[in-house]
Amino acid sequence: MAAPTIDVVGIGNAIVDVLAQADESFITAEKLAKGTMALIDEDRARALYERMGSGLEASGGSAANTIAGIASLGGKAAYIGKVADDLLGKVFAHDLRATGVRYETAPLHGGPATARCLILVTPDAQRTMNTFLGASVEFQAGDIDRSLVEAAQVTYLEGYLFDRPLAKAAFRQAGEIAHKAGRKVSLTLSDPFCVDRHRADFRDLIRGHVDILFANEAEICSLYETKDFAKAADAVRGEAEIAVLTRSEKGATVITAKDQVSVPAAPVARVVDTTGAGDLFASGFLYGYTRGKDFAHCAKLGALCAAEIISHFGARPEVKLKDLAAKAGLA
Amino acid sequence: MAAPTIDVVGIGNAIVDVLAQADESFITAEKLAKGTMALIDEDRARALYERMGSGLEASGGSAANTIAGIASLGGKAAYIGKVADDLLGKVFAHDLRATGVRYETAPLHGGPATARCLILVTPDAQRTMNTFLGASVEFQAGDIDRSLVEAAQVTYLEGYLFDRPLAKAAFRQAGEIAHKAGRKVSLTLSDPFCVDRHRADFRDLIRGHVDILFANEAEICSLYETKDFAKAADAVRGEAEIAVLTRSEKGATVITAKDQVSVPAAPVARVVDTTGAGDLFASGFLYGYTRGKDFAHCAKLGALCAAEIISHFGARPEVKLKDLAAKAGLA
Numbered sequence: 001m002a003a004p005t006i007d008v009v010g011i012g013n014a015i016v017d018v019l020a021q022a023d024e025s026f027i028t029a030e031k032l033a034k035g036t037m038a039l040i041d042e043d044r045a046r047a048l049y050e051r052m053g054s055g056l057e058a059s060g061g062s063a064a065n066t067i068a069g070i071a072s073l074g075g076k077a078a079y080i081g082k083v084a085d086d087l088l089g090k091v092f093a094h095d096l097r098a099t100g101v102r103y104e105t106a107p108l109h110g111g112p113a114t115a116r117c118l119i120l121v122t123p124d125a126q127r128t129m130n131t132f133l134g135a136s137v138e139f140q141a142g143d144i145d146r147s148l149v150e151a152a153q154v155t156y157l158e159g160y161l162f163d164r165p166l167a168k169a170a171f172r173q174a175g176e177i178a179h180k181a182g183r184k185v186s187l188t189l190s191d192p193f194c195v196d197r198h199r200a201d202f203r204d205l206i207r208g209h210v211d212i213l214f215a216n217e218a219e220i221c222s223l224y225e226t227k228d229f230a231k232a233a234d235a236v237r238g239e240a241e242i243a244v245l246t247r248s249e250k251g252a253t254v255i256t257a258k259d260q261v262s263v264p265a266a267p268v269a270r271v272v273d274t275t276g277a278g279d280l281f282a283s284g285f286l287y288g289y290t291r292g293k294d295f296a297h298c299a300k301l302g303a304l305c306a307a308e309i310i311s312h313f314g315a316r317p318e319v320k321l322k323d324l325a326a327k328a329g330l331a
Numbered sequence: 332m333a334a335p336t337i338d339v340v341g342i343g344n345a346i347v348d349v350l351a352q353a354d355e356s357f358i359t360a361e362k363l364a365k366g367t368m369a370l371i372d373e374d375r376a377r378a379l380y381e382r383m384g385s386g387l388e389a390s391g392g393s394a395a396n397t398i399a400g401i402a403s404l405g406g407k408a409a410y411i412g413k414v415a416d417d418l419l420g421k422v423f424a425h426d427l428r429a430t431g432v433r434y435e436t437a438p439l440h441g442g443p444a445t446a447r448c449l450i451l452v453t454p455d456a457q458r459t460m461n462t463f464l465g466a467s468v469e470f471q472a473g474d475i476d477r478s479l480v481e482a483a484q485v486t487y488l489e490g491y492l493f494d495r496p497l498a499k500a501a502f503r504q505a506g507e508i509a510h511k512a513g514r515k516v517s518l519t520l521s522d523p524f525c526v527d528r529h530r531a532d533f534r535d536l537i538r539g540h541v542d543i544l545f546a547n548e549a550e551i552c553s554l555y556e557t558k559d560f561a562k563a564a565d566a567v568r569g570e571a572e573i574a575v576l577t578r579s580e581k582g583a584t585v586i587t588a589k590d591q592v593s594v595p596a597a598p599v600a601r602v603v604d605t606t607g608a609g610d611l612f613a614s615g616f617l618y619g620y621t622r623g624k625d626f627a628h629c630a631k632l633g634a635l636c637a638a639e640i641i642s643h644f645g646a647r648p649e650v651k652l653k654d655l656a657a658k659a660g661l662a
Binding site: 021049054314 | 388390419427429
């Protein structure tokens, strides 16, 4: 088996974010579930955009954010995901390549527009996401670049892909290619509602097919239908080889069949926007993992990257994470 | 003469910004003049975008930033400027209207694309701007909404408009309409290179046609061809009724025929990106002016708004400036 030439390849929905501040009253009036992600169609996207405040456009997509973070840490990273042949698609591709990520998925011609996510950030820094999936779910098995997946030490998959059957099939296929090549498969559960929609499928997939699972407290509790984090943590033990459970300001816990390691959250002067916190935690953890660091080191690096991303608007790093890691003695 | 129903109407180049971080070495390699604005064509814009880092897209345009700031302070504001009928044009219009600004200029069909400005922010928080003017300079006299200008207490014009003859003519026309209606005309010099390109025209215009002039140190020194700020300040005295000279961390000075008032810069925890500093100073000053406040109050409000904008990426306020002003006792 050849040594991997790429650290992590991410597969996910290729999305451009539109971030705007919103009052709590706006969230209520629009009947949104704060802190979660809702799928919306193009008409709803147009109407909601009309009513929301002045925005910032920035490349997003959960796995793409993670991959951009890995590149910013100095890792070799690649991405597979579908945009349309339009302006936002060009912005998405530019931003990813500009961070040093290998991104070669062919854009979609003549179909829906590039996916966008309308993100409302409330004064408590929570983000409420409304996604029009557009071209991102026209993604299918043929878009999986087998040689990329075989060359990557870790293939990282976002749970959001489960929302469409074609993407889900491509997702399973990527996992199989990776394992056949002797590589690792990582999955993030993405959102508690996403887990709700696909609970049985996720449980099946995790048992035996996922080596490194990422989930936050709400997601892991949803997966095992409990309100008790300790019970959920017990339930996941041994299901995935490594389960990385993030708990916002309560830090993170890494669980394996025999072991459990917890690290605190990294300090943040002012939490501005929590968009991308989980995505960037995964960047730090996976970068450390592909460098052979121990779990505590990996989780501390994850916490450091998450702290950077929540200190400003948007889900892509504003500083070179490699420098940040070096300063913190975690390079 | 009817009382004004609008505080300020701004006329300028309608531009969407693409902000990215850049090292000093990038600025040197691309032969850019740091801290200034260069005009570029579409090919150069494409090539520079290709090479620059991951970006944030945000509505910009000097006068549009000022006007958005006035609306954020609680003022009645309107804007006249030309976008194309494309995605960036829709973003620009949305963002302005979402802040409460009246914006009704018809978009351009079948011509160049919406203007964009590629802004490189160096680690010292300085911004270097590269503008593809696109649809913004297809703006002409017919686009000036006479009733809007007549209804506004102040008509605010950006010097950047001087870069194309049609826009310059529209600019002069707006000034005449405003003065005939007994209103005030305000001008910002925009950029030292812009002043270089149009020095004689600017001097002519200011003498007798401009009531409130905004300029930073480099611009006013360029206008009077001196390196000595005190000499430039002496030269402008009495040329415009009120000259508002901003000097970054050295604060600002307001000069009239008989009077001179200086205020310090407002404190900023960390200067992140100076894009929009002058634009937002003008927001605060003009808001105070239209409320009948004295010059010191106006300039302090200007400094407060400038301090907010340089504390984050982008040239549009991230908080409601009205709340900020109230907290500072400047409402």
